Amino acid sequence: MKIVIVNGPNLNLLGEREPEIxxxxxxxxxxxxxxxxxxxxxxxxxxFQSNHEGAIIDYLHAHRKSAAGVVINPGGLxxxxxxxxxxxxxxxxxxxxxxxxxxxxxxxxxxxxMVTDVCLAQISGKGKHGYIEALKMLKAHVDAPVSS
Ligand code: DQA
Numbered sequence: 001m002k003i004v005i006v007n008g009p010n011l012n013l014l015g016e017r018e019p020e021i022x023x024x025x026x027x028x029x030x031x032x033x034x035x036x037x038x039x040x041x042x043x044x045x046x047x048f049q050s051n052h053e054g055a056i057i058d059y060l061h062a063h064r065k066s067a068a069g070v071v072i073n074p075g076g077l078x079x080x081x082x083x084x085x086x087x088x089x090x091x092x093x094x095x096x097x098x099x100x101x102x103x104x105x106x107x108x109x110x111x112x113x114m115v116t117d118v119c120l121a122q123i124s125g126k127g128k129h130g131y132i133e134a135l136k137m138l139k140a141h142v143d144a145p146v147s148s
Contacts, residue, residue: 001042001068003138005034005131007049008056008075014100021101023127030128039135053077057087064091069138071131073098078113089118094141096134099124 007027010017015026025033031047034040046067048059056077060070070093077084078097088095095118102125103110116122121137123130 001139001142002044002046002063002066003069003071003135004046004048004059004063004067005031006056006059006070006072006074007047008073008077009051009053010075011073012049012051023100025128030131033128034131034135037132037135039132039139043135043139053081053083057083060087060091060093064093067093068142069093070095071098071134071138072096072115072119073100073131074115078103078115079109081114085114085118088115094138094145095119096137097122098130098134100127100130101125 012027014022014030015024027049035045046063050056050059070088072088072095074081074084074097078099097113097115097119099122103113104124113122120141123133126133
């Protein structure tokens with residue numbers, strides 16, 4: 001079962017970027033944590049990060065026929081990208097939205113997500129554990145699909 005794990009703009013700076021909000025782990029640390037977690041056993045994980053909206057959309061398109069699920073932290077694109085939302089809904093691959101921080105406890109604009117209603121769920125405020133929860137959700141969904 002192939003799952004793609006996509007991180008959007010500025011998440012390449014994890015560990016140095018506002019560590020009081022996003023923690024001290026680098027993106028590489030987070031990806032290693034995910035890959036080594038029990039929930040990842042038996043999964044074929046593909047990691048991707050880009051600061052470019054179009055590159056993320058191209059990546060989702062390229063994997064739409066082969067991936068069983070997508071975990072995406074769209075970073076700032078979350079709050080305004082109609083194009084990313086359209087890519088997620090157009091690709092028709094079960095997708096879970098993840099945020100390291102609790103976007104509902106921060107600035108007003110972060111409460112708005114363009115992608116939540118085309119995803120199975122939004123997981124917010126659980127740090128790197130949110131990605132593991134997303135993997136669990138995708139596995140459960142593949143076993144017993146629910147409409148999104
Ligand atoms: C984020 C939250 C977004 O509002 C922000 O723009 C990010 C990271 C998170 O993981 O908490 O870049 O998606």
